[in-house]
Amino acid sequence: MSENKVIFEAKNLKKYFPASGGKMVRAVDDVSFSISEGETFGLVGESGCGKTTCGRMLLGVYPPTEGEVLYRGRGLGTLDRHERMDFCKNVQMIFQDPYACLDPRMSIGSIIAEGLHVHFRLNQEETMKRVKEQLDRVGLTSDYASRFPHELSGGQRQRVGIARALAVEPRFIVCDEPIAALDVSIQAQIVNLMIQLQRELKLTYLFISHDLSMVRHISDRIGVMYLGSLVELAGNVVIHEKPLHPYTQALFSAIPIADPDHSWISDRIRLEGEIPSPLSAPPGCKFSSRCRMCTEECRKSPPPLREVEPGHFVACHRV
Amino acid sequence: MDNILEVKNLSVSFMSYIGEIRAVRDVSFSLKPGETLAIVGESGCGKTVTVKALMRLFGNSAAVIKEGSQILFRGQDIAKMKKTDLYNIRGSGIGMIFQDPMTSLNPTMNVGDQIVEGIRTHDQKISRRDAIARAVKLLELVGIPSPEERIKNYPHQLSGGMRQRVMIAIAIACSPDIIIADEPTTALDVTIQAQVLELLRELKDKLNTAFILVTHDLGIVFDFSDRIQVMYAGRIVERGTKHEIYKNPVHPYTWALLNSIPRRGLQSKDELYSIKGTPPDLMLPLESCPFAPRCDYAMPICKARAPQEIALSDTHGAACWLLHSMAPKVERPGTLRGADNE
Numbered sequence: 001m002s003e004n005k006v007i008f009e010a011k012n013l014k015k016y017f018p019a020s021g022g023k024m025v026r027a028v029d030d031v032s033f034s035i036s037e038g039e040t041f042g043l044v045g046e047s048g049c050g051k052t053t054c055g056r057m058l059l060g061v062y063p064p065t066e067g068e069v070l071y072r073g074r075g076l077g078t079l080d081r082h083e084r085m086d087f088c089k090n091v092q093m094i095f096q097d098p099y100a101c102l103d104p105r106m107s108i109g110s111i112i113a114e115g116l117h118v119h120f121r122l123n124q125e126e127t128m129k130r131v132k133e134q135l136d137r138v139g140l141t142s143d144y145a146s147r148f149p150h151e152l153s154g155g156q157r158q159r160v161g162i163a164r165a166l167a168v169e170p171r172f173i174v175c176d177e178p179i180a181a182l183d184v185s186i187q188a189q190i191v192n193l194m195i196q197l198q199r200e201l202k203l204t205y206l207f208i209s210h211d212l213s214m215v216r217h218i219s220d221r222i223g224v225m226y227l228g229s230l231v232e233l234a235g236n237v238v239i240h241e242k243p244l245h246p247y248t249q250a251l252f253s254a255i256p257i258a259d260p261d262h263s264w265i266s267d268r269i270r271l272e273g274e275i276p277s278p279l280s281a282p283p284g285c286k287f288s289s290r291c292r293m294c295t296e297e298c299r300k301s302p303p304p305l306r307e308v309e310p311g312h313f314v315a316c317h318r319v
Numbered sequence: 320m321d322n323i324l325e326v327k328n329l330s331v332s333f334m335s336y337i338g339e340i341r342a343v344r345d346v347s348f349s350l351k352p353g354e355t356l357a358i359v360g361e362s363g364c365g366k367t368v369t370v371k372a373l374m375r376l377f378g379n380s381a382a383v384i385k386e387g388s389q390i391l392f393r394g395q396d397i398a399k400m401k402k403t404d405l406y407n408i409r410g411s412g413i414g415m416i417f418q419d420p421m422t423s424l425n426p427t428m429n430v431g432d433q434i435v436e437g438i439r440t441h442d443q444k445i446s447r448r449d450a451i452a453r454a455v456k457l458l459e460l461v462g463i464p465s466p467e468e469r470i471k472n473y474p475h476q477l478s479g480g481m482r483q484r485v486m487i488a489i490a491i492a493c494s495p496d497i498i499i500a501d502e503p504t505t506a507l508d509v510t511i512q513a514q515v516l517e518l519l520r521e522l523k524d525k526l527n528t529a530f531i532l533v534t535h536d537l538g539i540v541f542d543f544s545d546r547i548q549v550m551y552a553g554r555i556v557e558r559g560t561k562h563e564i565y566k567n568p569v570h571p572y573t574w575a576l577l578n579s580i581p582r583r584g585l586q587s588k589d590e591l592y593s594i595k596g597t598p599p600d601l602m603l604p605l606e607s608c609p610f611a612p613r614c615d616y617a618m619p620i621c622k623a624r625a626p627q628e629i630a631l632s633d634t635h636g637a638a639c640w641l642l643h644s645m646a647p648k649v650e651r652p653g654t655l656r657g658a659d660n661e
Binding site: 046047153155156183184185186187188189191210212213214216217218250254256257258259260262263264265266268270271273274275 | 361
């Protein structure tokens with residue numbers, strides 16, 4: 001990456017949602033990481049681990065219960081109205097469900113133009129020109145501008161979602177499971193498009209997904225979450241080849257391998273039981289209830305995320 | 320061994336107000352006892368409709384199994400069978416595991432009753448108490464801890480993985496000869512997916528049932544099935560044993576599917592192979608090869624006439640004009656040729 005300028009920093013982020021009976025769902029519990037300009041940061045984990053909540057806190061959609069998000073060194077809460085507008089322009093999101101995230105009553109052109117109206121003073125002609133540029137950029141012809149979402153396939157809709165995010169010329173895009181709802185052959189199209197756009201426009205991505213092999217493919221660094229905590233953070237190759245946290249090891253060994261002579265089902269590292277409810281997470285290390293190497297210490301105190309090798313962080317007492 | 324299931328020239332259409340949607344077009348295949356067949360393809364290729372036709376599970380939808388289709392299960396034709404005979408086969412002859420355990424289980428019945436329901440439908444002599452005892456055994460078999468307690472739970476009290484285990488218990492309750500699993504792990508996380516697949520594989524060995532696995536994920540089929548059948552636009556475009564499909568795939572669509580999974584050897588951020596365009600409209604008659612508009616190797620004949628299946632071995636065959644003796648020889652994409660070296 002060109003320069004190591006930090007664009008986002010999450011500092012001890014916590015997000016608790018109130019649940020019935022006065023309990024708290026600890027969706028994100030003390031997560032810290034930073035994202036540098038131009039990189040793709042992958043956030044993986046199983047459903048309910050808090051990865052989407054993390055992404056939303058970065059965008060300021062959810063205010064954190066504790067901790068703070070720094071955007072280019074400034075806390076999100078301290079931005080004034082003008083800076084806030086600038087932040088919204090620079091930070092965009094691509095959503096998971098291309099069927100639910102486009103307003104069915106708006107034409108594709110007006111969906112893409114909506115952000116332009118908010119952030120730029122453009123006349124009709126200039127707006128249309130920009131809309132067409134965006135459509136062209138994501139591989140759709142300009143006559144799509146007058147169509148409506150129901151006329152489009154899932155892959156085309158996701159392209160519109162990307163065009164809408166790009167229209168306001170952002171620097172940073174949160175991609176929340178952008179390919180989960182698409183077919184295999186279409187997934188590859190969208191991932192290729194995202195990589196190509198990143199190269200052209202020097203974008204920074206936060207790529208949230210549960211598809212581990214795709215995340216490995218697109219990301220520079222990957223963070224693994226389990227039950228609201230970041231358990232491991234490392235470069236994409238390192239985390240696949242030398243995962244250190246027992247959960248990461250189990251997770252990555254469960255990726256299907258297309259090879260008839262290799263039984264990934266038998267060779268994987270087995271996990272005992274299922275993820276505990278976030279209402280009643282174990283007090284010490286959250287993974288302790290399912291860990292093979294668990295000790296007394298693990299059950300009592302939560303392990304801090306520490307750097308074991310340059311750039312490789314693990315939260316485990318036993319590593 | 321004789322085939323337990325033989326499907327001949329199966330065609331299924333949906334009669335909609337805009338016309339006939341031909342979801343499955345002239346599909347033939349067979350299944351031996353104890354064998355596992357995987358049907359692979361993208362959404363809308365007709366894989367689910369094919370397996371639903373095997374049990375005529377169309378409910379009130381406008382699906383019609385066309386004239387001339389034969390579905391021979393133990394020699395009886397399911398396509399023409401009376402409804403009462405069909406009830407005897409559903410559950411006890413062929414069992415089914417559905418994709419989404421949340422919508423397939425009844426939210427108003429506890430899981431024990433849902434298992435008992437199937438058992439008592441097919442075995443009228445069994446007492447309720449014995450049926451419940453059997454349900455507990457089944458839950459134990461599918462790896463649910465403390466089954467005596469769990470049997471009283473309702474679906475919403477169980478996690479996704481647990482619900483899928485209950486679905487499996489219902490499917491195996493009457494020890495059917497064939498179990499159809501329609502995307503059994505699509506709604507599950509990877510670690511749970513591996514658990515469920517391992518369970519299915521153990522059960523397959525233990526009970527010696529035949530399996531039909533329907534999936535869009537080529538990653539999971541090689542470790543699970545004996546034979547693989549690739550479907551596109553309602554047709555089978557390639558079939559073969561798992562080794563034949565892995566080492567020597569011949570249809571460009573199979574190449575594309577295999578290539579669109581990021582492989583271990585691939586450098587990150589390299590361009591992934593992707594198939595251009597979108598799947599065809601199933602309203603059209605498709606007299607040409609349905610894959611031709613998206614195929615990198617399409618020739619003039621591909622757009623004029625649909626290819627017939629050409630056999631390469633007893634088990635391996637594909638419907639592609641490239642296999643014709645007069646077709647030019649094309650090389651498989653580079654990333655796939657690497658598979659031969661292993």
